[in-house]
Amino acid sequence: MLCGMLTMLLLLQAAAPAPAAPAKAPSEIVAAAPASDWVDIAPDDLLVMQLAPDRDGAARKVVIQLMPPPFSQPWIANIRTLAKAHWWDGTAVTRVQDNYVAQWGDPTEKKPLPAGLMKASERAYMTVIPKPAENRLSRFRYPDPYSRGTLFDSGWPLAFELIHDVPVVDQNGRPMPPSTTRNAWPVHCYGMVGVGRNMPPDAGTGAELYTVIGHAPRHLDRNIALVGRVVEGIENLSSLPRGTGPLGVYEKPEQRVPIASIRLASEQPAAARPHLQYLSTESASFAAYADARANRRDAFFIVPAGGADICNIPVPIRRKP
């Protein structure tokens, strides 16, 4: 039916030049993306956080997607270990700072950690990745005040330095050829999840996590490990009351929001698992979506911006139809 209509439209266009159709809004481009442009998120990459019900008894669930290799792998391994140990059950959201972050973990900071956690180094905040194909890079060429440039890779927003900006070596300490590598790192956009830490060289374990609930605090890039992003239920964190102590800490224990449980979806019964997909950032649909976000030509707009920052192009997520 849809194909039939499309053919008819094409025929009409061939018969007589029609007036330019209003440009599609980004949401319309995403809605029209073919099933093949959507990528399933593996159950082992999904964390399901169940908060205590709200005052009206409504359930509050937050789903987090963990980053794939090569980024932040020591912390992400720790997070899987902590989830499998049910370590977060009975912990709480401990601080909510307006236009910044909501953070959760053990308020006592004394709960023993499970065995087998890895110690991560500050160096792991960045990763050497192969230089992406130019046609992929060219989809996001707007200037970035925080880095040499930004790009999307396998569904994630990244910033990079070029190889000639910094000395880069491989894992054996050998210099890597400039034509094939760049130094990249994930960026602090709204909803990204990171690892709380104390002063360096402490790099955190992953037991203390936060998510961004305001304007992108990009100054944290390369200074804190990012491990994932909230893909469903962010409003259950972003609309929490702000804490009144320094850094938004809840001053009274009863103000904290109890965490009933955090589980990997892969450990949940199959019927309970969330089934989510992201729009492939390597797809033509995503390229059209990103272009439309940077150049709004749909009816509401008068002046297209002619550019965008990477955090204003959130990667579309949906429930698998």
Added chain:
Amino acid sequence: MLCGMLTMLLLLQAAAPAPAAPAKAPSEIVAAAPASDWVDIAPDDLLVMQLAPDRDGAARKVVIQLMPPPFSQPWIANIRTLAKAHWWDGTAVTRVQDNYVAQWGDPTEKKPLPAGLMKASERAYMTVIPKPAENRLSRFRYPDPYSRGTLFDSGWPLAFELIHDVPVVDQNGRPMPPSTTRNAWPVHCYGMVGVGRNMPPDAGTGAELYTVIGHAPRHLDRNIALVGRVVEGIENLSSLPRGTGPLGVYEKPEQRVPIASIRLASEQPAAARPHLQYLSTESASFAAYADARANRRDAFFIVPAGGADICNIPVPIRRKP
């Protein structure tokens, strides 16, 4: 006492070169700014919005600073007219969309408007302003993906085009000399307040307002009039429950948050008025603060970003001591 200690420190430093002191955090630079770097906000530029108390009976107040000339003046005149007519009393916050905006106005869209409102044109979204002195501009020279450049002027974040980018004429239609003018507009940072509108050429009256509660939606710049910013109590809007209808509209009337009143501070009894100040964006303190936001060298940080976007440098506001 503080001065005594400072003198002592200076003497110690003179005696022997001390190790480099840790760099100041942006908040420390702001706290150390002299009184002369702070600018009083005039009572006629402050709107005080009183929401209905929350479920625990706590008062909820939001204070908004209106922009000074030359920006968005038709709408700002309308807003003063609406406030003086007590037009917003009994209206409500009608939609809250996560990572976007909280919006308020008359849910029926039928409440008669007071006499004397001006009709604004789309052209008023931008303003020709004198080219700022180079030393002021140079304080914020990081690239902006949305414009030719950004700057702070008289306390407000702006973006601009250079005169040679667009034809610019004065109010009599005469071309303006390229060396003295630029086309500038305020930008949609967190907490900025704008004028809701329908499809263009409608440009809104100012009766329907919103504030940004997420990542800066800079694609709205030059497409909607900005009239001010929330300077106190943003958490009373940003932490409201998100609406579940399209665009975050509250689907049930009882979910709306009633507005008890909106008043200009200049119409309040002197004892009730808020006394607020902003850090002069032309001051040395602000220059140091902006530089520190873009290059965090305080103890927590490992890698300074080397840049910032203008919305990640919020203009400091304080209660007048």
